[in-house]
Amino acid sequence: MVTVFGLGFVGLTTALGFAHMGHKVYGIDIDTERMETLRSGKIPFHEMYMEEELQKHIGKNIILENDIEAAVADSEYIYYCVGTPYGQNGSADLKYLFSAIDMTIDAIKDDKKRILVTKSTIPPLTTKEKIIPYVQNKGTVSKNISIANNPEFLREGHCWEDFINSDRVVCGCSDEYAAEKLRELYSSMDVPVFTVSLSTGEFIKYLSNTLLATLISYSNEMAEAADNFGDIDVATSFKILHMDRRWNDCDMTSYVYPGCGYGGYCLPKDTCAFYAQSTEKGFVPEILGKVIKTNESRTMVMVNKILQKLGDRNKVGVLGLSFKPNSDDVRDTPAARIIRELAKENVEITAYDPVAVGEFRKRYPDIKILFCNQAEDVCNANDVIVIATAWDEFKKIDFTGKDVIDCRYMLD
Ligand SMILES: NC(=O)c1ccc[n+]([C@@H]2O[C@H](COP(=O)([O-])OP(=O)(O)OC[C@H]3O[C@@H](n4cnc5c(N)ncnc54)[C@H](O)[C@@H]3O)[C@@H](O)[C@H]2O)c1
Known part of the structure; x- marks a missing residue:
């Protein structure tokens, strides 16, 4: 089970891609208008093949969820596909990412093992120096959490084909558990999966x-x-x-x-x-x-x-x-x-x-x-x-x- 935070170009493609691969996916977006559009079977931007995929999987492999607690409770993988726009002096603004991480941590009510995976583009060292300490500061809940990143290389205008026919999957992992689980997640795809260090994953993007x-x-x-x-x-x-x-x-x-x-x-x-x-x-x-x-x-x-x-x-x-x-x-x-x-x-x-x-x-x-x-x-x-x-x-x-x-x- 996968929960995807952020259903824009990357998040919707990721959610539909995982649904297509046979995984059950919860999709969450804070933009209520976007959620309504998606629930009606329409996609909020111009992108080939995705509307058909949405209509195929909606209510089956893909659930557009408002209840974050229910989605997180059911998921081992939590994907972040939120925006990382311009911040101060050209740096990446991580506020949407940390807000989605907060939403996740607040929703965790059990001791199931989970992997938090950043698909958003984040600069080298962000996971090591910012995300891991941030999650560790949240107390005992962090004990059952592994951290990873899985940068996305799709091109707008070709989102669906690029995801489904990826030439490589890169996973920056904090531990062997995350590496193994991410290889398992992509196992039905005929694609080389590279598990590398957290910062290498960020750098490759x-x-x-x-x-x-x-x-x-x-x-x-x-x-x-x-x-x-x-x-x-x-x-x-x-x-x-x-x-x-x-x-x-x-x-x-x-x-x-x-x-x-x-x-x-x-x-x-x-x-x-x-x-x-x-x-x-x-x-x-x-x-x-x-x-x-x-x-x-x-x-x-x-x-x-x-x-x-x-x-x-x-x-x-x-x-x-x-x-x-x-x-x-x-x-x-x-x-x-x-x-x-x-x-x-x-x-x-x-x-x-x-x-x-x-x-x-x-x-x-x-x-x-x-x-x-x-x-x-x-x-x-x-x-x-x-x-x-x-x-x-x-x-x-x-x-x-x-x-x-x-x-x-x-x-x-
Ligand atoms: N667009 C591309 O071609 C592309 C390609 C590769 C990587 N990326 C990276 O992927 C990330 C997402 O890009 P995008 O183009 O899909 O952005 P987008 O703006 O299309 O989508 C981001 C979505 O996240 C939602 N969101 C923000 N905060 C949230 C929260 N706390 N919980 C749930 N949803 C939340 C927004 O409402 C929005 O719908 C960025 O880091 C970008 O650099 C983009």
Whole structure:
């Protein structure tokens, strides 16, 4: 039996994934609206396959529970999939994690052995230096608790496939009991399970995300250098680079490509959290620092291109709002950063996104935009068009007569 705290992208995928593997899962979220949506068989974001999986398992292998005591009483594994957003000075804010741990400890009324597993992304040494002492401070209840982490590597837009067809499972464990139980939990999956030290588990997640961010910032820096030389076709250059089979075989080309900077929930906050944690512990990761700065500067590189193209006109049409195609996630999306800067210059914005308009309105109520239902409406209303997300459907648009700033280098 597994209890999962937090039913967002990672938690809902984890809960459904475990249910699919035959485990009984209790799902808990403090967002009552989210719980209601899930109980009605709908998922609260745009993600393929998950609604079908929810409808298959709801009320059977997956129970959406308000009674935390009942869920915890029945569970040997307690998973934390809550947010770990930006905290002070870029560090990870752990308040949701500790609040979920508090909820768990308060609910424990017996002496059953349990494993508390953090799936949320947390910086190296967090479990050893913060979570374990925190739990030990709770008194005798801690005696029957093992602590572990199990970082998640899924990509938004592919949550379900990435979880079900994981290429590796990493478990940072405090003891052999936790390692054995976590191997058992994943035993029906045909996947290598690595049980490592707590801090190694945490580090492996950041090793992955900081490398992806580095590839993106490197590509953006090279694109800027190419623009500075002039007379260089940046998109073609990168597409030819991708033909090197060493890139193609590993399917990393989407990260080795310029754009308007990485965004979304993970790369921006995770690069900053790692930088902050490493610096605090006495080692300044210089390359990563530059990766972050390059990413921050990318907004103004794009905004300046747009303003230059605009001249004395003051209307821009923006195509794409989500941080990447096939997702409605607009957290830390480059589109919002660009639009905010344009608004400071009194530019009027019309925008369209195939799925993210609702989320954008909710998250950025202060940004004044006229939203359209179709890309064509944006094009009809504007001479200057900005492509901010590489949705495939934008490739089919006839941009004849328009000034297009293709921030994603997606058009031929
Ligand atoms: N989104 C991704 O692509 C991704 C990939 C890998 C890892 N991660 C990491 O996973 C974690 C979760 O990310 P996400 O994108 O799923 O976040 P999310 O915002 O989509 O979901 C977090 C959920 O936790 C709930 N929550 C907060 N406190 C709670 C509590 N005490 N009890 C129960 N529920 C609570 C929130 O209401 C929310 O629904 C983060 O640490 C993130 O860095 C995310």
